[in-house]
Amino acid sequence: MSIYTGYLAVHKFEHELEKELEIKGLKISHKRDRLYLVEGHHPAMIWAQMTAWDLEMIAIQSINDGAKKLKALGRNWGLFTVGNHRRAQLIQDELPKINTKPIAFRHPLPQAPMGFWTLWEADVIMASTKTSSPFALGEMNFLEDKLTPPSRAYLKLWEFFTVYAPEEIKGGRAIDVGSCPGGWTWVLRTLNFDHTISVDKAPIEKRIMDLGQIEFRQESAFGLDPNNFDTIDWFCSDIICYPERLLNLVKRFRDSGKVKNFVCTIKYQAETDWENTLKFLEIPDSKIVHLHHNKHEVTWFLKGVEK
Ligand SMILES: C[S@@+](CC[C@H](N)C(=O)[O-])C[C@H]1O[C@@H](n2cnc3c(N)ncnc32)[C@H](O)[C@@H]1O
Structure with a gap:
């Protein structure tokens, strides 16, 4: 049978x-x-x-x-x-x-x-x-926080850090690129990082900045030079951009040896970009999942990069 x-x-x-x-x-x-x-x-x-x-x-x-x-x-x-x-x-x-x-x-x-x-x-x-x-x-659902986060995008990072990265966070540094209005930055701020860097071309909501311990940089993430950063524990991206552009940014940060873990949303236009999706998977030990809270997008992640 x-x-x-x-x-x-x-x-x-x-x-x-x-x-x-x-x-x-x-x-x-x-x-x-x-x-x-x-x-x-x-x-x-x-x-x-x-x-x-x-x-x-x-x-x-x-x-x-x-x-x-x-x-x-x-x-x-x-x-x-x-x-x-x-x-x-x-x-x-x-x-x-x-x-x-x-x-x-x-x-x-x-x-x-x-x-x-x-x-x-x-x-x-x-x-x-x-x-x-x-x-x-x-199908997983959260007890949502309908008051604090400025967008529902935070649910993706909640799901990721609950299902795929539940390990305790003991300080360190996180960077959130394509961060506005600030949902992911808020999630990172509630985790136990010592420092959160938030980058977007648009301004972040003031009430998120008011939480403190957030360094906001209003600039394009694609201009960031990894050499200007200390070690980064989590590199997080929810930027709206072509998958190929994100792939190049991720590779630049990975090759710098400065980043330990990555979690990035790969967003698609009308068509799913399989060519670049498969290129993400060529990065050793990395995975792609479609989170319950993802729409026409997937989540690429890489944990525990060795220097
Ligand atoms: C889906 S939103 C992010 C939502 C965010 N994760 C949250 O939880 O609120 C995508 C963001 O990517 C930003 N973005 C687009 N191009 C960018 C670039 N070159 N550099 C930085 N941010 C960019 C947009 O300004 C927008 O705020």
Whole structure:
């Protein structure tokens, strides 16, 4: 019997996932709604909000039987329906409740495995207990701060520092380029850095500056010379620019040996720039993810650069 890897495409970015699978030489065996099945065991994809490995087909006799069979495999199940919506929901209702409460910034991630299932046919469940996220369908939500940050862009950095870089920050220096109106600078200021440098051509909001310990430079990030900086613990970029321009800036700072960690948003125009996205991935040990809070953009990061 075939085993499948299931990819749930990010809503409205099915085309990106299809292109990514094509670039990786993976053939789509089945597609229903935004769920893609590929035969065999394959890595997670950037444009899949959840990847599920070793998906099993399970024949069921009834709603009750479906719930019983899923419960025998695991406790937590995220449902994505591709048809038979009502019947699928009735099965889900018989499963233990899953915790979908929003979490706080830097809250430890749930440790329990999160399964993925769908009602493939009225009498066939497709399920996996091995998934890429501890959150149902890979969807995570924060207890938002609706008062302080000047834009919602801060949620990307919250997600990044909660999921991908949860390690304790013990002082040091962070630089935020393309920082205005100041959401990311605010997040960095709330972390334990000794010093935050914030760079943008536009002015930063005064109330962010009023937090103190922020050095704001109103200039183009592309004119920055790494030689004029001491060691930087985190280089953060949310600049709106062509991916190629960001890539050159990142390479300049990386080659300087001054930066330990990077997190940068790669933003796209109408088309996803695969050529430069793949060039980012050529930087050793770096990764690209599509955060739950990313739109038509992805997050490139590189941690623990050795000098
Ligand atoms: C999406 S916004 C950043 C939002 C910010 N991360 C926040 O949380 O509030 C992109 C920023 O890139 C800035 N930008 C564009 N070109 C730039 C350049 N050459 N140098 C510095 N900043 C630039 C824009 O002025 C804009 O403020």
